[in-house]
Amino acid sequence: MNPSFRQQDEIKNRVRESTDIVRLIGENIELKKAGANYVGLCPFHAEKTPSFSVNPGRQFFHCFGCGESGDVFTFMMKYHRLGFPEALKELAGRAGIDLPERALSPAEQQQIRRRDRLYAVNEAAAALYQQNLRQSPAAADARSYLAERGIPDEFATRYRLGYAPGPDHGGWNFITGLLQKNGHAVVDIERAGLAVKKEQGGYYDRFRDRVLFPIHDMSGRVVAFGGRILGEGGPKYMNSPESSIFDKGRLLFGLYQHRDTIRKQRKALVVEGNFDLLSLAVHGVDNVVAPLGTSLTRPHVRSLRGYCDQVVLLFDGDAAGFKAAMRSVPFFLSERVEARVALLPDGQDPDSMVREQGVDAVRTLVDQAAPLPEFVFEALVRRHGLTLDGKNRIIAELQPLLTAGDGDQRALMIAHFGEKLGVSPERMSRSEVSVRPPVSPEPEAREWVGFAMLPRRYRQVVDFLLLYPEFFDDLVAEGLERVVKEPVLVDFIMFLKEIRAEGKCTPEMIFSSLPEGEARRYAAQLFMDAGNGASGDETGSREMCNELKSWLREEQRVLEEADLLQQIRVAQEAGDREKVMELLRRKQECGRKRTGFSDNLLKNE
Numbered sequence: 001m002n003p004s005f006r007q008q009d010e011i012k013n014r015v016r017e018s019t020d021i022v023r024l025i026g027e028n029i030e031l032k033k034a035g036a037n038y039v040g041l042c043p044f045h046a047e048k049t050p051s052f053s054v055n056p057g058r059q060f061f062h063c064f065g066c067g068e069s070g071d072v073f074t075f076m077m078k079y080h081r082l083g084f085p086e087a088l089k090e091l092a093g094r095a096g097i098d099l100p101e102r103a104l105s106p107a108e109q110q111q112i113r114r115r116d117r118l119y120a121v122n123e124a125a126a127a128l129y130q131q132n133l134r135q136s137p138a139a140a141d142a143r144s145y146l147a148e149r150g151i152p153d154e155f156a157t158r159y160r161l162g163y164a165p166g167p168d169h170g171g172w173n174f175i176t177g178l179l180q181k182n183g184h185a186v187v188d189i190e191r192a193g194l195a196v197k198k199e200q201g202g203y204y205d206r207f208r209d210r211v212l213f214p215i216h217d218m219s220g221r222v223v224a225f226g227g228r229i230l231g232e233g234g235p236k237y238m239n240s241p242e243s244s245i246f247d248k249g250r251l252l253f254g255l256y257q258h259r260d261t262i263r264k265q266r267k268a269l270v271v272e273g274n275f276d277l278l279s280l281a282v283h284g285v286d287n288v289v290a291p292l293g294t295s296l297t298r299p300h301v302r303s304l305r306g307y308c309d310q311v312v313l314l315f316d317g318d319a320a321g322f323k324a325a326m327r328s329v330p331f332f333l334s335e336r337v338e339a340r341v342a343l344l345p346d347g348q349d350p351d352s353m354v355r356e357q358g359v360d361a362v363r364t365l366v367d368q369a370a371p372l373p374e375f376v377f378e379a380l381v382r383r384h385g386l387t388l389d390g391k392n393r394i395i396a397e398l399q400p401l402l403t404a405g406d407g408d409q410r411a412l413m414i415a416h417f418g419e420k421l422g423v424s425p426e427r428m429s430r431s432e433v434s435v436r437p438p439v440s441p442e443p444e445a446r447e448w449v450g451f452a453m454l455p456r457r458y459r460q461v462v463d464f465l466l467l468y469p470e471f472f473d474d475l476v477a478e479g480l481e482r483v484v485k486e487p488v489l490v491d492f493i494m495f496l497k498e499i500r501a502e503g504k505c506t507p508e509m510i511f512s513s514l515p516e517g518e519a520r521r522y523a524a525q526l527f528m529d530a531g532n533g534a535s536g537d538e539t540g541s542r543e544m545c546n547e548l549k550s551w552l553r554e555e556q557r558v559l560e561e562a563d564l565l566q567q568i569r570v571a572q573e574a575g576d577r578e579k580v581m582e583l584l585r586r587k588q589e590c591g592r593k594r595t596g597f598s599d600n601l602l603k604n605e
Contacts, residue, residue: 011088011092011097011099011100012073012088013506013509014097015072015088015091015092015095015097016059016071016072016073016091016508017059018095018096018097019059019072019091019094019095020056021054021056021059021060021061021071021072021075022038022054022056024072024075024076024091024094025040025054025061025075026038027218028043028079028218028303028306029041029043029052029305029306029307030263030306030307031054032050034053036055036056036057037053037054037055037056037528038053038054038056039051039052039053039054040052040054041305041306042063042065042066042068043079043302043305043306044063044066044068044078044079045063045065045066045068046334046335046336047065047336048336051063051064051065052064052065053528055527055528058507058508058511058527059071059072059508060508060511060512060524060527061074061075062521062524062525062527062528064524064525067516067520067521069511069520069521069524070512071508071511071512072091073087073088073091073512074512076090076091080218081247081250083108083111084108085108085109085111085112086111086112086115089112090219114188114191114244115244115245117184117185117188118188118191118192118223118243118244118245119221119222119223119245120184121179121184121188121189121192121194122192122194122214122221122222122223122224122225122245123221123222124179124182124184125175125179125192125194125222125225126160126162126214126222126225128162128175128178128179129162129163129164129175129212129214129225130157130160130161130162131162132162132163132164132165132174133156133161133162133163133211136163136165136169138165138166138169138170139163139165141230142163142211142230145211145230146161146211149275149278149279149351150279150282150355151275151278151279151282152282155278155281155282158257159213159214159257159278159281160214160222161211161212161213162211162212162214162225163210163211163212164205164207164208164209164210164212164227165208165209166208166209166230166231167208167209171205171208171209172204172205172208173203173204173205174205174208175189175194175195175205175207176189176194176195176203176204176205179194186203189203190203191243191244192240192243193206193224193225193240193241193243193246194206194207194225194240206238206240207225207227207238208234209229209230209231209233210227210228210229210230210238211227211228211230212225212226212227213225213226213227213228213253213274215239215240215246215251215253215292216256216257217245217251217256218255218256218259220256221245223243223245223246223251224239224240224243224245224246224248224251224292225239225240226238226239226240226253226274226292226293227239228274228275237273237274237293239292239293248291248292248293248294249294249297249299249300250297250299250300250303251292252289252290252291252292252300252303252304253274253277253289253290253291253292254277254281254288254289254290255289255303255304255307257286258281258286258287258288258289259307261286261287262287262289262304262307262308263307263308265287265308266308266309266310267287267308267309267310267311267312268287268288268289268304268307268308268310268311268312269285269287269288269289269311269312269313269314269366270288270289270290270291270296270311270312270313270314271288271289271290271314271349271350272290272291272314272315272316272324272349273290273349273351274290275351276288276290276314276349276350276351277289277290278351279350279351279354279355280350280351280354280359280362283354283358283359283362284359285354285359285362285363287308289304295323295324295327295328296313296324296327296328296331297331298331298334298335300331301328301331301332301335301337302335304337305335305336305337308337309337309338310337310338310339310340311332311337311338311339311340312339312340312341312342312366312369313325313328313339313340313341313342313369313372314342314344314350314365314366315341315342315343315344316344316349322376322379325341325372325375325376325379326376326397326400328372329372329373329376329400329401329404330400330401330403330404331404332372333373333401333404333406333409334404336406338371339371339372340369340370340371340372340375341369341370341371341372341375342365342366342368342369343370343375344365350362353365373401373413376398376401377394377398377417377420380393380394380397380398381394386421391421391422391423394421395421395423395427395428398413398417398428401413402414402428402429414428414429451488451518451519451522454486454488454489455486457551458484458486458489460548461475461480461484461489461548462489462492462522463526464544464545464548465492465496466507466510466511466523466526466527467507467526467527467541468541468544468545469496469499469500469505469506469507469510470505471541471545472496472500472505473500474545474549475545475548475549475552476493478548478549478552478553479552479553479555479556480493480552481493482556482559483552483555483556483559492519495513496510499513507527510523511523511524511527568584
């Protein structure tokens with residue numbers, strides 16, 4: 001194998017072994033210890049009962065519900081939507097491991113450097129905006145504005161608030177000019193969304209005369225900004241455009257800062273604006289998040305599910321609030337997250353309510369929040385009334401809710417809402433809107449189907465080599481390839497040979513190299529059942545190896561006897577008496593060598 005490839009594997013293994021997979025995954029979903037493993041709700045599909053298991057000894061995860069599995073790299077790539085180079089660099093950085101550039105291809109290096117430059121641009125901009133808010137005379141109005149809204153300096157510092165000056169104070173080229181002076185390329189400033197290219201050439205600042213809120217990813221890096229204008233001449237709120245490091249449909253403002261409180265309370269409040277969030281935090285309510293200029297998305301709900309059991313939406317009672325609630329219902333139902341709605345008094349938002357009525361009024365409102373489906377139903381009744389036509393409209397508009405829930409949820413809602421409307425469950429299930437059951441995903445192409453169907457002894461060979469690949473050469477030397485003829489096991493042996501040819505062969509490397517499908521699920525179940533200590537039991541593993549070697553020797557004698565019998569028949573048909581006698585003597589000798597063989601290896605049955 002090319003040495004550079006070998007070096008890549010060595011670096012990858014070093015990073016993997018230096019990363020605590022339980023801690024890594026536990027930063028994003030709640031895990032509870034269950035024997036040797038840790039379990040939690042799967043972040044990759046909706047479920048009510050935890051089927052997502054993390055094995056710290058083997059350094060891998062597996063979901064017995066959806067089949068997702070892998071190691072620390074797989075989790076980073078799937079959960080955070082990273083490519084392998086970014087996942088490797090992120091984990092190496094966490095582990096304090098320097099990556100040599102030659103560990104990545106030129107294209108991968110370029111991709112990482114481009115993202116790193118965007119992170120650096122945003123971080124530098126956040127520091128400059130923050131400094132400007134604190135020190136610049138031009139930011140006096142911004143400081144007064146924050147004081148009027150009840151945001152103390154302490155909280156402005158905690159959330160790293162900043163200020164982009166207006167046109168009268170150099171705002172057209174404030175951040176672009178400073179960043180360029182600090183060595184950042186204007187093309188990166190534009191890619192980060194901080195500068196806008198002019199049609200006639202040149203650039204100008206996107207944010208002007210705005211209080212700025214840095215937006216962090218779950219690693220604490222600044223990836224974008226949200227801005228609230230102080231004067232006139234633009235939209236009240238503005239966010240950075242999406243980029244290679246910022247996806248507004250996946251990030252929530254405040255989740256990075258508030259995730260520990262949300263996890264502790266098992267409840268999250270969702271508000272519409274950044275100032276709503278800050279106002280509540282100032283008054284001690286810091287389990288709050290806010291979407292970034294968009295309605296709640298499925299990734300938002302899935303992110304929250306990793307930290308809490310209940311989400312309360314603090315919405316205005318206007319049409320926009322109802323639409324936002326209606327759009328989010330299918331996500332909460334399909335992700336099996338309990339959602340409630342706290343309807344704010346007319347003309348108020350969380351910011352004004354907490355400042356005028358106090359934090360206790362907000363807490364009471366949250367405690368009285370109605371279940372989200374109930375809120376939607378009551379809103380539809382108010383909108384359409386309970387006439388015959390109104391009921392038909394309500395039933396039609398409820399269909400997205402009914403189809404989003406699972407069988408139990410659907411049955412309960414049909415019965416509950418049907419009773420309230422005075423209609424039969426059959427009518428509740430019918431609508432002009434066609435109701436189609438969820439489409440099951442196409443099954444993945446499976447390779448190596450049949451591990452579990454192998455004869456018991458062959459299955460024990462598979463189990464042993466998955467758990468103890470260091471004994472592979474011992475079994476090969478004892479005739480493994482001569483004895484084994486099952487195609488799936490022959491392919492598996494070739495697969496192990498290829499991995500061993502690349503260098504060190506460990507259970508973790510085998511698992512990460514297994515194709516998606518039955519083989520990987522079989523290995524995941526085996527590793528989970530074996531727990532953490534299997535690879536450390538040297539005496540037991542050596543005994544099992546010796547037992548398998550004895551079995552291989554016995555099987556070879558059986559094969560030899562069968563071959564001798566065939567040769568005897570051929571010699572008899574040819575009338576070669578002397579050869580028949582010689583072959584009979586050899587068969588008798590072979591039979592004397594045969595010994596009994598214990599049958600307790602691995603005790604799979």
